Amino acid sequence: MWSRYIRIALLLYALGVLAALSGCGASAPRVDFEAERRATSAYAVGPGDVLEVRAWKNEALSHRVTVRPDGFITVPLVGDIMASGRTVMGIAEEIATQAARFYHEKPVVSVEVAELHSYRVYVMGEVSRPGEFTPTAQITVLQALALAGGFTRFADPDEVVIVRRDALGERRIPFVFEQVVGQGDLRGDLPLQTNDTVVVP
Incomplete structure (x- = not known):
């Protein structure tokens, strides 16, 4: 009798966990890639330029x-x-x-x-050559990953994020490699602002 109640309680608990997880997924922040692209389309001049x-x-x-x-x-x-x-x-x-x-x-x-001398971006995590890069022109996420030598075998390409700090504050912008490269959705291949950090888990 008690074992039946325990099984029901465990089932209800499992359903609650699944509902909570699905709720978290539904509330994941949506990114306005077009707004981010517009904000980055005009280069901001810096010292040394x-x-x-x-x-x-x-x-x-x-x-x-x-x-x-x-x-x-x-x-x-x-x-x-x-x-x-x-x-x-x-x-x-x-x-x-x-x-x-x-x-x-x-x-x-x-x-x-x-x-161009003040432009710099950073690529950190599971890439072959992490560090600071100072290209002579504005680059996109894919180009930054190429400069860093690409992913290591431990990387999770679909969990890449851009850490950005600007007048709008600090935020994390997702970059899903499969969507951009596999599905051809280039909206996510954003131009990088100076001091952007691309983090590859």
Whole structure:
């Protein structure tokens, strides 16, 4: 009699555990890959980067400058402009706005990254060559894994995460290798921001 009650209790316990597990799976955070891609599409300039400032029909403003350790650049006529953490479009707009004080018409200014020196990403865990990488252009998760020599035989490729810290805070973005490579869903192959860490368990 008691053994029957024990079996029923164990069955109910097992069902409760399964329900809890399935509930956890259902509440797993969903990632807006498109939003992450948009946030990373424009490179944020950093110290050490070399910028090419070009002003249409204006040699006085056209200049190649290096972002100083304090994040500023010095532009002729304009003076110091904060560049670190900003996009080239934002920097160009501020240069044009500041320079407008010296001209009858607001100059047309463009800024390009001539040399990339502040961009760095990290790959940790079960890869052949873990560590810090400083590519000369922005790379994606797959490219970072290739730089790190690929997975070791102990890796779990479907449990890879990107640890990202930016203005939105710190978060873990999943990268499922089978979905990206096996199923061709390239949304998960996100461009990496500087200081992103790819963790391979």
